[in-house]
Amino acid sequence: MLSHIVNCLPPGYRPSEATRVDRLYSLVVGRPASGLGLRRFTLLYADAMRLARSLEVPEVLRALESDIQLYVAAGARRRLFVHAGVVGWRGRAIVIPGRSMSGKSTLVAALIEAGATYYSDEYAVFDDQGRVHPYPRALSLRDDSVAGRRELPMPGPGRAPGPLPLGLLAVTRYRPGARWRPRPLSLGRAEIELLGHTVAARQQPARALSVLSRALAGTIALKGARGEAADVVDAVIGAVS
Amino acid sequence: MTSGFGESMPQARTTDLLIEVLRDETLVYDLRRHRAHCLNRAAALVWKHCDGRTTVAATATILDEALRLSAGEALVRTGLDQLTRAHLLNGPPDIRGARSRYSRRAVLRALGLTGAAALLPPLVETVVSPVSAEAASCLTDAECRALIPPFCSGQPICGSPGSCCQPRGMRCRTGQC
Structure with a gap:
């Protein structure tokens, strides 16, 4: 899953040691169907707000990728x-x-x-x-x-x-x-x-x-x-x- | 085509605008409406003389001399009309509303005869500044449905021109933009 998340990051990203961040994403991956046939949603949060919800993980990852791109593009101070x-x-x-x-x-x-x-x-x-x-x-x-x-x-x-x-x-x-x-x-x-x-x-x-x-x-x-x-x-x- | 003697130009709007003067054009960004206007040399000259005092006839003379034309008031009226539509004038309405008397064809004829192709209408070209999401890559319908308001703010939908992802109640759905 981590490699899929890394693919959502913008080109040229670098790991950072900073303890304060501009935006915090949280991804809760839904479990596969249980014995009762229940599937759980995969959830994505941006800071405290729910950004996406789906039974399909790729759709949520696409939402993550799209949001990161827009956030960086709209907020960049030197580009x-x-x-x-x-x-x-x-x-x-x-x-x-x-x-x-x-x-x-x-x-x-x-x-x-x-x-x-x-x-x-x-x-x-x-x-x-x-x-x-x-x-x-x-x-x-x-x-x-x-x-x-x-x-x-x-x-x-x-x-x-x-x-x-x-x-x-x-x-x-x-x-x-x-x-x-x-x-x-x-x-x-x-x-x-x-x-x-x-x-x-x-x-x-x-x-x-x-x-x-x-x-x-x-x-x-x-x-x-x-x-x-x-x-x-x-x-x-x-x-x- | 002449106007009544002494008819004054309206006043140019001066608030909530960003202005960038280029060599032959003037760019105006409207901070209220988020529209960018490119005024060609003729429109920029008309706008510059929108001071509430200079007469239309005097402006026409200034334009003809500056641009080496003989378009008369037709070009000034067309400029005023387009500046009005771009919300770059304050008033008065009698001059701004005079466009029916000065058709685009009349201006084209006047300018065409003098070979001033660069001044042909539109004198003012406008683009709407996009909200961030409009300038984003497209989403599929399923990807749009996975989003939750307010995060669907107009992202285009892949393969469906004119459609975008927008809030509908508590959900995000594909709709016409």
Whole structure:
């Protein structure tokens, strides 16, 4: 069970000796069915509040993973989390912001196939200088299975890559049959596009604007619907090259 | 298209806003409504002159000179209309409500003739700032049902665009957002 819990922790986590914590999670794992056929719920608490309850342990672990991610992303003081896919290409980051199911993970996978370095399919993590840091969870692609998603192992072993300046912001979503004919975005429009996917935008708007403005300085920003990921990879890489 | 002589611009709203001036645009974050607005150069100029004193006609002249256009009051009226919709003006309503007289088509025609493509409407582009959960990864329906309020606060549901996980009584359920 502990290994499953460790898998719920965000990338780059480190054990800590601290005796005071910001948030305390408690997991009570339900026992298997007894002789009477009774099953007990698995329960998850965040501080003193019950967060999730289910007979299925994986559902509760998913709730744990999701809550930890959001808690870290919304409360980070030295990083700004933007919901986006990220790859590195020749020393620059390609950031693809988007809500769930916009097809960003598929495009990230296609870019990796073309030789880009995997940074994240979940968050673009900006520091105060506007550089993008890796957040390399296992790449998660949606499919039609009951679970609703399929996890691919994180590409490439070895050291986590370093932070990169932003090279290209590609605001796009998958539309069957669409042809990738993006229009350039002005700096201001690019900034509000990113702000629309920033986890802590409401809690820290001034900081978000300042970080995003720094990140976008001198960057190319494009917006448009796309068709199949494989068909746009060359154009995306060409734009940042 | 001209207005009555001396008709004054409304006053710009100044409270609960974060303003960032870029080279050709102005970003405005509305702390009350959690909306971010990007004002292009024309809209930013219109907003700058919303002081309750400058006349509409004078603003139109200033705009035409600054942007090298001859759009006249149509561009000012369109700007006022879009600034009103973005809740960035305080009043008065007679000027803010004048949009029917100055259609988008009229502005496009005026701007198109002068080749000012970068100034074409929308003059104000707006995005709604997400609550944290909206910017999160999606959950399956079963994962949503495992949650307990208030921890379902709008997480999207996998494979079901437009649906999110939200409280229903004492439980979390998938619903339309």
